[in-house]
Amino acid sequence: MTQTAPASAGAETAPPARFTHREIMVTMSGLVIAMLLAMLDNMIVAPALPTIVGDLGGLNHLAWVTTGYILASTAATPIWGKLGDLIGRRITFLSSIAIFLIGSALCGMSQNMGELIGFRAMQGLGAGGLMVGVMSVLAEIVPPRDRGKYQGVMMAVMPVAMIGGPLAGGFITxxxxWRWAFYVNLPLGVVALTVCWFVLAKLPRSSGQVRIDWTGAALLTVWITTLVLITSWGGTEYDWGSAMIIGLAVITVVAFAAFVMVERRAAEPIMPLSVFANRNFTLAGALSLVVGFAMFGGVTLLPQFQQYVQGSSATNSGLLLMPMMIAAMALSLAGGAVISRTGRYRALPIAGSLLMAVGLALFATMGPDTSRTITALYMVVLGAGMGCLMQTTMLIAQNSAPLRDMGAATGAATFLRNMGGSLGVSVLGALYTHTLADSFTSAAGPAGDAGKTGGTVAQMTPEALRALPEAVRHAFAKAVSDGIDTAFTWGASAAVLGIVIALFIRHVPLRGFTGGSGTDADKAPVATAAEPVTG
Structure with a gap:
């Protein structure tokens, strides 16, 4: 069922506005700030998680501090993308920034884990519009064939977020x-709002009527939520064969089937299923899901190992993530430059998938005696894989969709990556906590079992661990290592699927805008599954 709201349908067929190089650079200043806002949040929060969980109580809810954020962001992403297509990207982008800032302020005021998870979900609603907004605006003003050189500018924000974020998070903690890990978003967000208000003024606006697919949006939210609950609760909170898990599975299947039916009939579907008829779009989306699974799981769990096993402070654990972040940044920049110069990209997702699988497999070999140097080398491998994949998968997806559906297509691709992240954090987090608790009970004997039921494991902070007897510290470090090994073993197994997916991606020439801004060269058509492509 759809509802009509004042806005414009004309934006779907109108050609993109012509932007000069100077105008593009000015516009990108606002996008860079918004990208920094989105990327800094998870980077700052990750080193603070052990202290947050210990302060508010509840290791069992660790994954949900991140999962709640990712889940809300995932559900909201395709909605923000479609709204940008329908009512204009400027108003939707500014609205998403405002919601993100309100959620950040409330997270900092949380008094218990329930409040924190709920406010993180609100923060995630806004974050869903930040990432898809940045990518959609960039796609609207720069054609794929020329996008590499401008992505280089966009990538300049990565060292600030990926290196400065963990450092800032650790220092704040x-x-x-830890509350300032959320409050720090506020001044940066005000700057982003102000800049984007002015620099996005030239983007097309709507002037007619559109149909908003509220039913599709509701069904999308239902099946995403129940699916993540299954992966989070199955085998931990509830047995896999319990009535709760079976009931959630039934709801997921029914809601997903209803969602597909609604999207096929909706005048303006939240997620146009037609884009999945394109082979490359589907493969790039599937690969994005695998990347999200590995990326979010790794960033969330690695500080646990560094603080509990290697004895790093929150600040140092953030600093120790630098090898992974620098490798990701370097490969992203290099890959963008190669694509811009040659127009070819097929080798990058294949190499990236292979490196990601190898990096995760290496993490699965870590133990209490693993040195920080070895851990850093493993991070370089995983970071290199992430760098080859993050921008390339989005570029392939956008090149496979018509401009009129660019927001929805970008939202769908980002949705799949976020969905992978949500599943990765919930699945790997559940495996980690379950293995940790069982291993600690086994290693510490009766004392470990008492600690498990009495809250020692659930409320353990790095500071509290250092005050315990050496035998207990050793048992807990071994338990954390076992949990990390289990989680990354499963992560590596999933990443192997990414290699298979990447091998099926075909090279389709990167196109320019037809009748719009950008160069007139390389106006390659959007290839469908049936169109010939070059390998």
Whole structure:
């Protein structure tokens, strides 16, 4: 069922506005700030998670601090993308920034884990519009064939977020309060709002009527939520054969089937199924899901190992993530430059998938005696794989969709990556906590079992661990290592699927805008599954 709201349908067929190089660079200043806002959040929060969980209580809810954020962001992403197509990208982009900032402020004021998870979900609603907004605006003003050189500018924000974020998060946790990990978003967000208000003024606006697919949006939210609950609760909170898990599975299947039916009939579907008829779009989306699974799981769990096993402070654990972040940044920049110069990209997703699988497999070999140097080398491998994949998968997806559906297509691709992240955090987080608790009970004997039921494991902080007897510290470090090994073994197994997917991606020439801005060269058509492509 759809509802009509004042806005414009004309934006779907109108050619993109012509932007000069100077105008593109000015517009990108606002996009860079918004991208920094989105990327900094998870980078700052990750090193603070052990302290947050210990302060508010509840290791069992660790995954949900991140999962709640990712789940809301995932569900909101395709909605923000479609709204951008329908009512204009400027108003939707600014609205998403405002919601993100309100959620950030409330997260900092949380008094218990329930409040924190709920406010993180609100924060995620806004974040869903940040990432898809940045990518959609960039896709609207720059054609794929020319996008590499401008992506180089966009990538300049990565070292600030990926290196500065963990450092800032660790410093805030050690010297201020973990609450400032959320409050720090506010001044940066005000700057982003102000800049984007002015620099996005030239983007097309709507002037007619559109149909908003509220039913599709509701069904999308239902099946995503129940699916993540299954992966989070199955085997931990509830037995896999319990009535709760079976009931959630039934709801997931029914809601998904209803969602597909609604999307086929909707005048303006939240997620146009037609884009999945394109082979490359489907493969790029599937690969994005695998990347999200590995990326979010790795960033969430690695600080646990560094702080509990290797004895790093929150600040140092953030600093120790630098090898992975620098490798990802370097490969993203290099890959963008190669694509811009040659127009070819097929080798990057294949190499990236292979590196990601190898990196995750290496993490699965870590133990209490693994040195920080070895861990850093493993991070370089995983980071290199991520760098080859993050921008390339989005570029392939956008090149496979018509401009009139660019927001929806970008939203669908980002949705799949976020969905992978949500599943990765919930699945790998559940495996980690379950293995940790069982291993600690086995290693510590009766004391470990008492600690498990009495809250020692659930409320353990790095500071509290250092005050315990050496035998207990050793048992807990071994338990954390076992949990990490289990989680990354499964992560590596999933990443192997990414290699298979990447091998089926075909090279389709990157196109320019037809009748719009950008160069007139390389106006390659959007290839469908039946169109010939070059390998």
């Amino acid at each position: 050690d010297h201020l309060s």
